[in-house]
Amino acid sequence: MNEQARQDRFYFKLFDRLDGPGCPICGIVIDDSRAYLDSVLYERVTDVPTREGLRESFGFCNPHTWLLRDVPASSAPDLGFAIIARDLLSRFRNTADAPPVTGWRALRSWLARAGSGLRARLKRATCPACVVAGRSESVHLRQLLELLGDEAFAEKYRGSSGICIPHFLAAEETHAGHQRIAELREIQIRAAQTLHDTLDRFTEKHDHRAREEITPAEARAWTEAMEFLGGKRGVFDGEMRSPSPRRWMGLFRS
Numbered sequence: 001m002n003e004q005a006r007q008d009r010f011y012f013k014l015f016d017r018l019d020g021p022g023c024p025i026c027g028i029v030i031d032d033s034r035a036y037l038d039s040v041l042y043e044r045v046t047d048v049p050t051r052e053g054l055r056e057s058f059g060f061c062n063p064h065t066w067l068l069r070d071v072p073a074s075s076a077p078d079l080g081f082a083i084i085a086r087d088l089l090s091r092f093r094n095t096a097d098a099p100p101v102t103g104w105r106a107l108r109s110w111l112a113r114a115g116s117g118l119r120a121r122l123k124r125a126t127c128p129a130c131v132v133a134g135r136s137e138s139v140h141l142r143q144l145l146e147l148l149g150d151e152a153f154a155e156k157y158r159g160s161s162g163i164c165i166p167h168f169l170a171a172e173e174t175h176a177g178h179q180r181i182a183e184l185r186e187i188q189i190r191a192a193q194t195l196h197d198t199l200d201r202f203t204e205k206h207d208h209r210a211r212e213e214i215t216p217a218e219a220r221a222w223t224e225a226m227e228f229l230g231g232k233r234g235v236f237d238g239e240m241r242s243p244s245p246r247r248w249m250g251l252f253r254s
Helices: 003-017 024-044 048-057 062-070 077-097 103-113 117-122 128-147 151-158 165-174 181-204 221-230 245-252
Strands: none
Touching: 003 024, 003 128, 003 151, 024 062, 024 077, 024 128, 048 077, 048 128, 062 077, 062 128, 077 117, 128 151, 128 165, 128 181, 151 181, 165 181, 165 221, 181 221
């Protein structure tokens, strides 16, 4: 798929998500992670490089392990994960049974994992689904900024609740020089103010003197604020922003 086709596909995917609640970038990153896991379980579970990579990372992080339950039954997630889990359990048993590392290798392990030697030997790479999610996030944030140059999309986006603050901060950090970053910031500030005003009304109506009923929008504002401030559940609590163990180990090669 060429760059233009990818951009067009993302345009419609993001455009449709702007009609719903929550951060659209979070939703797309979760979709991309789920598609990757589906591919691993359905097509690549017997692929030697994939299996070796999963041994190095000691499987997936917590949120991506639980996301496996969302893989459709047609992809046989039960069998796929059983094969992966068997590998990991064997690796754990063999590594835990091995004599402890001493000398220079022990120092390298301590520096890599703050003294937890067994952890350092078990986990030598980042969760591969987090690597996919990180790439997805970076690409889609750049595409979002590019799409703000399209007037139809920009108008739709201005009327939405925007993206979550963690993704906005990521866009500011990674695309600080982009010509559309100021526009994205302006929209984000306006979305924050709108949510703040809704929460104001919600809290005011809890006063015993209030006469107006709490509206559905006001009633759900607190959960929308959770996502606006923290992102969707499972997006930011994996290893996407953790340095790979290999990066530290590379500093102490013998």
